[in-house]
Each structure stands twice: as C-alpha cells, then as structure tokens.
Amino acid sequence: MNAYTGKEPYAFFSYAHADRDVVEKIVIGLKQNMCRIWYDEGLTPGESWNDDLAEHLKNSEIVVIMLTKNSVTSQYVKAEINYAISKQIKLLPVFLEQIDLPAGLEMMLSSVQYAILYGESDINRQIRMIQSNLPNTVFATKKVPFFENSEFSFFMEKDSVVNGAASSDKHADAFSILCKNNHNGETKKLFEFCGTKAYDIDYTVTQCKTVDDDYFVGSIQGIHIFNVLAKCELEYPLRGPDFSFLLIFALRMPKDGFPTVRLIDYQYIHITQSKSLEGKRIDESPWGRAIDEECKRKLRVVCDE
Numbered sequence: 001m002n003a004y005t006g007k008e009p010y011a012f013f014s015y016a017h018a019d020r021d022v023v024e025k026i027v028i029g030l031k032q033n034m035c036r037i038w039y040d041e042g043l044t045p046g047e048s049w050n051d052d053l054a055e056h057l058k059n060s061e062i063v064v065i066m067l068t069k070n071s072v073t074s075q076y077v078k079a080e081i082n083y084a085i086s087k088q089i090k091l092l093p094v095f096l097e098q099i100d101l102p103a104g105l106e107m108m109l110s111s112v113q114y115a116i117l118y119g120e121s122d123i124n125r126q127i128r129m130i131q132s133n134l135p136n137t138v139f140a141t142k143k144v145p146f147f148e149n150s151e152f153s154f155f156m157e158k159d160s161v162v163n164g165a166a167s168s169d170k171h172a173d174a175f176s177i178l179c180k181n182n183h184n185g186e187t188k189k190l191f192e193f194c195g196t197k198a199y200d201i202d203y204t205v206t207q208c209k210t211v212d213d214d215y216f217v218g219s220i221q222g223i224h225i226f227n228v229l230a231k232c233e234l235e236y237p238l239r240g241p242d243f244s245f246l247l248i249f250a251l252r253m254p255k256d257g258f259p260t261v262r263l264i265d266y267q268y269i270h271i272t273q274s275k276s277l278e279g280k281r282i283d284e285s286p287w288g289r290a291i292d293e294e295c296k297r298k299l300r301v302v303c304d305e
Contacts, residue, residue: 003040004037006036009137009138010036010060011036011060011063011134012037012039012057012060013027013063014066014080014084016066016071016074016076018068019066019096022066022068026126029123030130030131030134033131034139034205035138036139036140053080057084061090061135062138064134065109067097072099081108082108090135091109092113092130094114094117095114096117115129117129145180146208147224151183152258153179153180154180154190155179156176156204157175157178158174159173159174173200173202174194175193175228176193177189177190177249188258190258190260191262198235199232199291200232200233203229203231204228206228208226209226210222211223211225221254223251223252224251226251228249230244232244240285240288241271241288243272244270248264249264263298265299
C-alpha cells in the first residue's frame, strides 16, 4: 500500500509505529473511498523525522493524529504536531484508545475538535467517523478519471434514482461507467448498475490494472481489469445484512471505435449479518437478494451475447 505522491490535496497521518497494524486498516478503508493519504510507510524510528517527511507534512491539507498510549509518548508524533501547529495546518486528533493526554499535548490540542473511535468496534463505522471529519478536498471526485490514455478517459458517475411509487421517497443508489473520447469530447455510457431502494450504497473504483499479453492482435488493443467496491447499509428500520461486495470488470480497448465494459465476476466481503440472519446467505434476505439478482443479471448479459 503506497502513500500518496501527487500534487492534489491530501491528509497526513501521524501515528506511532507500534500501532501500525491498526492504523493501516483505517488507511486502507479511507483509500478505498478515494481519500488521498500520505503516511510513513515504514521508516525506522531513527529515520522517521527527516526532510522528506517534513515536506509532506508542510504541504498537507490536514494532519490526522492517531492517539494511543504509544503515540502520546512518541517524540516523533509530538514533533509532527508541533510542526503542523507552527505551519497553521488543520489538525484532526483521533482517539483510538481511551487515554488521558499528557498536559502539554492536551494544551496544544485544547481548541481542536476530536474524533473518538474507541467506543466503536466496527472498523467500517470507524472509517466513516474519520471520513466525516475530513475536508472534501482530500477525496477524489467523479470528475477525476479512474483510468485514461491518450485516446479515452473513463469516469464513474454516481446517482440516486427514484424507485417505486411516486409517493415513495426511497431511492435506489446507482452508478454508471462513462467513456469520453479525448479528441472530440464525445461521451458514452458503457455500463450502469442500480441497487435496491432498501439500501444506501456507496460505490468506489478501487483499482485498475492492465493485462499485458503478447497475443493481443487484430481488433483488440488491450484489456484492463478494474474493481468497484460497493458498501451497502440497510435503511432503518429494515432488518437484514449490511455488507460490501466487489464488482470485477473487464475493459476492452478496440483499435477502432469505443471501448466496452463487461462485468466478469462479483464477490461479497465485510458481511455484517443481523441476528435473524446469522449463519445464512445474503440472498436469504429479500433486500440482499435484490442486489444479488442485479449482479447475476449483469453477468448474464455477457453470457447471452
């Protein structure tokens, strides 16, 4: 997992190396939500405070301080906080543990609003709590292509579509994959997916990889595989599973004409079942089944063609 190296606004994570395993899970979750993050990827303690780290700290949009019994006694974390304050960079202290701050640190952070995570054991909710306290500027938006080359740019566009009777205020969260011709500006919709009105769903492109194969000849210029992570939270007061699932796509690049996108697989991850569904499959809930059937319909489009 790499730290952000671009020129867009980003969040700087300050933490004690002893807490790396816990912090890394949060960083991964935020990066899946398109958050740009710089953090120390593993320098030894003697090397931690150097010119490169200071430069990234100085240029950050916000400094997120992961507070634990380890970090509040770390001279490096304290130095990072002092430096951020001297440069008037916004701070977000995050309590990972229930601890008392040393007097000096408490004084430095006395005017800053905290995020308290130690009472919440669900990692996904912890991530959302931090995300809600971060500025929008450190997140990539749908206007930023998730993949592009000299000819085409590819975007995810999220939408909420009215679902059901006109009197209903329920919405079905949806997304589309759009392709823009960089030469003439023509844009086409290559794929669309609609969830169910029972869920609030957030979609994020998590990665895009090129398939290198010497046997791509003729009309095929290349294939790219990209993943979309969908996080589904059931609307209150409905009862059922909350879960995330991964949609896996193949992006086919022809030598002539527009590219095409096909869903080639999907899988469930991070499943949180209600007590009434413990030990059962997602598709045994009517709400989960609606999403499962939509995934299968999109897969059948490939099979039927």
